[in-house]
Amino acid sequence: MKKILLLSAVCLLALSPAEAQKKKNKKAGKEEAPVFIMSNAVDSMSYALGISVGNDLLTNFENIPGGEYNTNVFLKGFETALKKDSALMTNEFAQEFFQSYMMKAYEKETEAKIAAGEKFLAENKEKEGVIETASGLQYIVEREGNGAIPAENDVVKVSYEGFLLDGTKFDSSIERNEPLEFPVNQVIQGWSEGLQLMKVGSKYKFFIPYHLAYGERGAGNVIPPYSTLIFDVELLEIVPQ
Template sequence: MKRVVGTIVLSSMVLFACNAKGNSETSQSGQEEAPKASKSDVSYAVGMALGKSVKSTGIELDYNAFMKGFRETLEGKKLKLTEEQANSYIQEALTAAQTKKAEANKAAETKFLAENGKKPGVVTTASGLQYEVITEGTGAKPSATDTVKVHYVGTLIDGTTFDSSIERGTPANIPLDGVIPGWSEGLQLMSVGSKYKLYIPSSLAYGEGGAGDVIPPNSTLIFEVELLGIEGNESTK
């Protein structure tokens, strides 16, 4: 339990502490400092941190049992479970929650790609990549080993933006032999000056594992990409 619960609690507290530090630094720049927190405020803040962290795991809780375990641990009472038992139960619940989420995402992905592939202008390649031409350029096409200069916005099928070079205000230089297969395939279809919308199945992206907290398991990734240039190709700059 120390290993699993400790990690959850620590990550929650570190996140909130970092946010608090940022706010503190802002206040030190000349703004009025907020009044010191009461015991009630601190208690609520800890609850927020724990709640956010547990929610992110997808584990469904019995609130009465949760509060009992929380209270008895804080009060130093004899606990119902050993640390080994608690750790085992939490690991089992985490695995079940992750499996459930992955299965739901896979079903949503299958439905989305089937419907999206029927839309006018959407082309599906042999690998399963789907793309749509927004603007067709007239420049050179990159090869699988080229580094390309692009602007892009990446979203999930629910519309969540997870990455955007446009928001950062700087185009990205990306080696096509160092990215997910769907990106490499999609960019090689494009001529410099083109803007495409790529619909990349999870099998050509991050698969069942996802990518940290940013890309859930079995996620189709949607990229609106503008190919600005190819490194080393003077005619494309």
């Protein structure tokens, strides 16, 4: 899509003497960021708008459930609308079809994510050392400490790393060299329950189903909706209040 936009820009816009100077600088070994100087302000504004809209559209494409789209067909529809030509769909039908497609695609993607999480947890609980609680939280005791066990209203200091099922590390206090302090009752349910099983000095691995984690919303752009999560957690201390 970027290639198409740039080719269109080359056809429509003339380069100024400043662009020629940039080429001379490049031959002389001076690297500069590519800058197109348009022939007038309207062309510059139009090109800038195209870049802005294109980047927004690319983000939307990448967030389409299932990740499938056809850029060439999109551009045909886009051009048809801009030129006010006769289209294969009315605007009303296009909006209804798009919304219906997105809803079905989202439902399909959601079902697949939930199924993947359930499959993982079902297989994981059969592995040696894995313990499952009544809520569905699973954990492994990697090191048992000998300190006190925190209560719901305690503040704790922990060191941790968090992973998605595909192995993506989405957070790590270890890499930041910054242990985290927080009240036990003010984190996701899987953490709150798991921490109250640990003694200070312990290191556990948590396997948290989505309903005990960030649920159907996820967390920003880091944790997708309906994500089963894995955490390595070390309970460093119960912070005196």
